[in-house]
Each structure stands twice: as C-alpha cells, then as structure tokens.
Amino acid sequence: MSYVIAWVLGLGSLALLVLAIGHLVVALVLIIPTWRICTRAGFSGALSLFHLVPVVGWLIVMAVLAFSTWPNGEASGR
C-alpha cells in the first residue's frame, strides 16, 4: 500500500513540475513581446511579468494597457 502512495505522490509531483515548466515557457513567450509593448507605451517592462500570474495575469496586463493613459502618447489622443 505504501508503494502505491509513493507512486501517486511521485507522479503527482512530476505532473506539477511539468505544469510549472510549461507555464513558465508559455509565460516567457508572452512576456517578451509584452515587455516591448509596455516599454514602447511608456510603462515599465516589468508590467509584463504579470503573465507569470496564472489564469488572470494576461487580463491584468491588457487592462493596464487598454484603460490607462500611455505615458509615451497615444495615437487616438492626437
């Protein structure tokens, strides 16, 4: 019985590790272009690190870019 529990725990840990690494890879693919977008808009590039927050991180980044005034100026504001 203890072997079964050890296997389940081991597989669970492995699955979590794979999920975490996958999440980091996907976040990195999103962070690189978003960092540039934030910088060009006049925000700190670190804002793009919200992509590391699971599920809602990308919504936070988009909301900041969409609803705040860009320090470097906006085309619509001219």
Added chain:
Amino acid sequence: MGLDIAALMGFFGLTSAFALIATVLAAWMAWRIVEKAGIPGWTGLGAVLLTLTGVGSIVPLVLLWVFAFMRWPSDEPMGALPGQGARPASGPVRPSSPQALPPPPTALPDRRGWRLTGIVSGGSVVLAVDGAVAGYVLTGAPAAHPGELSVPDPSVGRPHARLLIATGRLGLEDLGTTGGTFIDGARLLPEHGPRDISAARAIRLGSIELVLARA
C-alpha cells in the same frame, strides 16, 4: 453520484462563463490597445476572436509578436522634421547641429524661456533655454559652442539629446544614448522623434534628473 455530476456541471459552467467573459473583455481591450498605437481597432478585435475559430491560439500569439515589433503609427512624431520620421531602434541618427521644430498646431502665448536645474557630481547645473537659438544639444561634454548645453556627468551621452524650440513650445528628442532619456519618468526612445515637453516637470538624462521650469 448525482451530487458529483452536479458539481462537475457547475465547474464546467463556471469555467465556460469565465472563458466567455474573458474573451469578450480581451477583444474589447485589444481594440483599445491597438487603437492607442494608431492601428484600426478591429484588427485587435479580430486577433482575439481568432481564438474562437479552429486556428487555435497560435495565430493570435504570432500577431502579438508582430504587433510588439512592428512600427506603430503613434511612433511618428507629432511634428516630424523633414526626412525625420519614425526610425528603427537600431542605428540612431546623431545630427551634427540642432534644428528647429516645425510650427505646432497651436502656439503657446507664453514666450518665456525655460530653465533646467539639477544636481551633478561636481555641484549643481542650471541650463537656460530661451528662444535665441532654435535648438540645443544636451551633452555630457563641455559646451563647445552656444548651441550646446553641458550636463557634466558620465551617464550623459556626448551628445545625449536635443532640445527644440518653436512658437513658445519646447521639444525634446533622444539621440540614442545608452543612459536613456526620460520625460516625467517615461522613457523617450529615439524612434519617438521630438516630443513636446512644454508641460513636463522633469526630464532625466542618464542618471541626472533635471527639473524643468519657466525662466
């Protein structure tokens, strides 16, 4: 058993509701973001709605990269000098002499000059900017002629930025130095071209903060 099914259905229902709301929100926000960059809003909306089609999320991801690295219409300077439109980040142009800004849409009635004050390692620096010259070059080297303003600090480039004066307005253009130029904390990149700083409070050249005030 019935409870399990109900819990499962509830979970799927909540997930679907979140996905639906998130998609609508994302489409709306993408519309606003691309519009701020000067691109038609429907392109952002379309990019997000593509996730609902069979192409999956790879196309919007590619479009995100394209959007990040393409040239935005908002990068075009408001009053671009002739032959001085938005430039790519690489290969900044270092003009040899200052030039005047073209007339802005509305001239400011206040024709006083400006004063830039800051602290450098050797003491304080006070730079007078008036309309006597059409533009100045801000440099970390000692000023060699009347068109140069010296901010003696290793973090300030040689030259670092240009100040341009026209019809009561003051413009600032970064010349692509590594120390960077900031307007009220916001980074000014060379591809932004000249930006109106008449209403700004502070500019930063490298690590030197200069307070901007009317003379």
